[in-house]
Amino acid sequence: MVFVNSDRTPNSSSDLSGVRAVKLLIAGGFGVGKTTLVTAVSEIKPLRTEERLSSLGTGIDDLTGVERKTTTTVALDFGRITINPEVVLYLFGTPGQDRFWFMWRELSVGALGAVVLADTRRLSDSFGAIDFFESREIPFIVAVNCFDGAERYDEAEVRQAVDIDDHVPVQLCDVRDRDSSKRVLVRLLEHLMTVATTGGVAAGRW
Amino acid sequence: MRHGGDDASFELAPGPLVRPFAVTRGRAGKDLHELDIITLVVAVRPEADVAGLDREYGDILRMCQRRPLSIAEISAQLGLLLAAVKVLVSDLISSGHLIFRSPPPPTTGRPDIKLLQAVLDGVRKL
Numbered sequence A: 001m002v003f004v005n006s007d008r009t010p011n012s013s014s015d016l017s018g019v020r021a022v023k024l025l026i027a028g029g030f031g032v033g034k035t036t037l038v039t040a041v042s043e044i045k046p047l048r049t050e051e052r053l054s055s056l057g058t059g060i061d062d063l064t065g066v067e068r069k070t071t072t073t074v075a076l077d078f079g080r081i082t083i084n085p086e087v088v089l090y091l092f093g094t095p096g097q098d099r100f101w102f103m104w105r106e107l108s109v110g111a112l113g114a115v116v117l118a119d120t121r122r123l124s125d126s127f128g129a130i131d132f133f134e135s136r137e138i139p140f141i142v143a144v145n146c147f148d149g150a151e152r153y154d155e156a157e158v159r160q161a162v163d164i165d166d167h168v169p170v171q172l173c174d175v176r177d178r179d180s181s182k183r184v185l186v187r188l189l190e191h192l193m194t195v196a197t198t199g200g201v202a203a204g205r206w
Numbered sequence B: 001m002r003h004g005g006d007d008a009s010f011e012l013a014p015g016p017l018v019r020p021f022a023v024t025r026g027r028a029g030k031d032l033h034e035l036d037i038i039t040l041v042v043a044v045r046p047e048a049d050v051a052g053l054d055r056e057y058g059d060i061l062r063m064c065q066r067r068p069l070s071i072a073e074i075s076a077q078l079g080l081l082l083a084a085v086k087v088l089v090s091d092l093i094s095s096g097h098l099i100f101r102s103p104p105p106p107t108t109g110r111p112d113i114k115l116l117q118a119v120l121d122g123v124r125k126l
Helices: A034-041 A103-108 A120-135 A155-162 A178-197 B004-011 B019-023 B047-052 B055-063 B071-078 B082-094 B113-124
Strands: A020-028 A047-052 A073-084 A087-093 A113-118 A140-145 A170-173 B040-043 B098-102
Touching (some): A034 A087, A034 A113, A034 A178, A073 B071, A087 B113, A113 A120, A113 A178, A120 A155, A140 A178, A170 A178, B040 B082, B055 B071, B082 B098
Parallel strands (some): A020 A113, A113 A140
Antiparallel strands (some): A073 A087, B040 B098
């Protein structure tokens, strides 16, 4: 596998040659529990970073006159799981607002896969994310966050309602619960293994 | 470099909307060493080198001593936009203070099964 590396020889205490970072995306509608899921499994308190909207996806380099523009930023919440000394996993909660969907394009490059988090009271909020990952052939699962008071649906009903392919796993969960959130990630990774070993598409191609 | 009489206003940090363009002096950078949001960087110069650097460069060099951090983590911890952090980190790579490792570019090949298995094993152990 080809890596992009700096050409300097690292010293022994700062050797990056054996370390790699990978990412998974947590997508879904506004307020569906993306950051809660990240919080449940992350080894660090989730961090927030921001990107300037005008720089996204366009590669704009000219900032002439930028001081007079109104700059809009979009926030990303993320967590980290140190898998082992060689692998660090980052979980990114994608912006909930539909109008920021194009942020996902840069984020999704190289992502191993995604969780589309859905709320049965507002299943249509997850359609945008499902369409996005389907169109970019990024493997994903649908996790249904079972809120208190929400009517319970079984997996088949959810599958029919969101109209996804039979091979896409659907998992019911409660993202406030660490074990439940962990099982969502396990289910996703098992799905990614299945896709990978049955000749599925590469991660994050678009 | 600080302007002597303006220190007070500098301390009133204007936040991530304004500072990035100040700290990068308006550059958004064309040669960013292919830095991704999860590119890992680590210092290869001692913390003592911070003394010779502008504040934001020093902050980054200090944070990245002995442990790799991602561009995303640096951005979050400094309260700077990702775009600005990429410029600053890129400068520190060029000057030999940091080394980096970016994820491989997306390919049309099969995903790395061994890597997926390692991640799955790691998550199961949580």
